[in-house]
Amino acid sequence: MIEDARVLQAEWVPREVEHRNPELNALSNALEPITDGEPAETALLVGPSGVGKTCCAQFTLERLREAVLDIEYQRVNCWQDYSRFRTLYRILDGIGETLDIHRQSTAHDELLERLRDYDGPPYVVVLDEVDQLEDTRVLYDLYSIDGLSMILIANREEDLFGRLDDRVVSRLQSARRVRFEKYGLEQIVSILEARVRWGLEEGAIERPELERIADTAAGDARVAIGILRAAAREAERREVPRITDDILDIAIPRAQANITESTVEKLNEHQQILYNILAEEEELRPPALYEAYRDRIDEPRTNRTVRNYLQKMAHYNLIRAEGKGRARTYLIDG
């Protein structure tokens, strides 16, 4: 059934990106100065999850690398590398300058100094989920480095701009904006068809099943590819040659559960307890949630820290906070 499992990963960059020509052209234009030895325009890619923002950025940089040859780029997932130090560290890692840097013993000033000293080929930094940065001063840091080009990726422009220093806002106003809309059903089907062509045996899935996956994914290609992957694995497990409707009945909830499970695994012990309480109780008001949490752990964190945990979990879309003030309740998302 599966001929090339890499193709079924959402991160895989295809040979051709479908349905994103205007966006690719806009991004290529922003990066074009690099071919003349100049820094690129800062590009700001905005749109909901699973619409191909990261894929387009990587695809364009790969094409640019083929054209210019000598170019470096590094993607930073600001969701994981959210602090100023971690972001700078990841960027330095892209040019192999972190060998002698050790966590917590090197000031971020030194990291910045090293970036300023960099005199290699043109360097493009992709800040993915840039709206998740906890310390946005790092954007000002990066603007202060000559020759460094940036592609910023965010879900919502207003979430990003609302938290930025005025100096960064004024610079970002002139950035090249590229907006990504959700894919339509036909577009998702054709993206899936391409993945099937490259990654599965011929005849592994027919159009009605692809349409069902696309319909479930509601415009999110990442979700659609996840369902296709889960379905292909289930078909392999059953040793059947084709993905059928009854396999999708299993694969669709499983793909959704896989996303939740992998996110819950990233939580610390305290956050997992909070998640489990909400999974059992379905909905709780803040005092009841905190009391239940205190009952289950020997050395509980303070209420304020728990609020930070809950905020983080809501960002992960694991839980939902409904109502304001006294009407606030927490519940499992989805």
Next chain:
DNA sequence: GGTCCACAGGAAAGATAGGGTC
């Protein structure tokens, strides 16, 4: 409309942990 109170979340200080230096 005014007051009270629970709650969220920002800011700053404190605690902790890892690595460097002597």
Next chain:
DNA sequence: GACCCTATCTTTCCTGTGGACC
């Protein structure tokens, strides 16, 4: 091994907001 420096995490203190009650 003691001390210093640093990033990160946690706590404390505080303010703003909005629903409940009169």
